[in-house]
Amino acid sequence: MVEPTGLEQMVCFQLYAASRAMTAVYRPTLDAHGLTYPQYLALRVLWHRGPTTVRDLGKILDLDSGTLSPLLKRLETQGHVRRTRGTHDERTVIVDLTDSGHALRTTMADLPAQVACAVDLTEDEFIQLHQLLGKVRSMKGTA
Amino acid sequence: MVEPTGLEQMVCFQLYAASRAMTAVYRPTLDAHGLTYPQYLALRVLWHRGPTTVRDLGKILDLDSGTLSPLLKRLETQGHVRRTRGTHDERTVIVDLTDSGHALRTTMADLPAQVACAVDLTEDEFIQLHQLLGKVRSMKGTA
DNA sequence: CCCTTTCTAGTTGCGCACAACTCAATTGCG
């Protein structure tokens, strides 16, 4: 395979490859519900937080409106969310789950277990990886 | 990992977010040369291996022809690579660096150092992360 | 109170990723 021209470079590539491999694990189940991984992430935020502005979704998922606007539009078309203008600040748009969107939470309740099973890491390794990825995410230029 | 604590889900999201944060570190330098991160990855393989078929590039980068064909076409338009049909097997296409493509190797020689500097990890942490990501990449369904 | 500055969401454009497909070249099995 690729000879290391420097460990950092290898790590960067592995990050890129591992991220895609990860979403590939989710794909079969998500496909069955007509969802993509980013759409699933947005739904997860709504399941935990309830009604949320596009702005807050962006801060939480680290995505801008250029990505979120069409994504949420598709979730709305699918009937999983509703989008309403904020009343006290008409710039904001509040995203809220429909019954269909709420229902998905229980329908896909076993997804975490599936993923945990596919990724063969111990509890300690999960925690280590969690911490290391946290450090990567908080690097310079990501403030 | 038998009991899903929700941590796996967090790790998956962090993988997704960290990967994008990583490429964002490369972006300013790559932009200056009119390159994207996947294009840079392809060039790195060619710098190290010399002439390589599209098929082998795909195996190494874990990308299919649907992604590579247009990407390599753009690198060819930019003048960094040449694409020629294989002589022994006319199905294959061999990708090779032009002078311009070779020159980029020295022009961007300081990029690894930039990245290592931005990502504030110790040598040991880099190695740990390398190993953990390797495990993630070799999970079930990624064979 | 007006006017500039800032902020939120959305739109456009481009380049990945990936599925599904086409087509030609090669392989392999009878």
Place this chain on the structure above:
DNA sequence: CGCAATTGAGTTGTGCGCAACTAGAAAGGG
């Protein structure tokens, strides 16, 4: 050998991700 199955590259279509931009609403200073 003949021909079906496989393989390698490319094309098409969809949905991100991100830069650059727009439109409209709010904030704030004079």
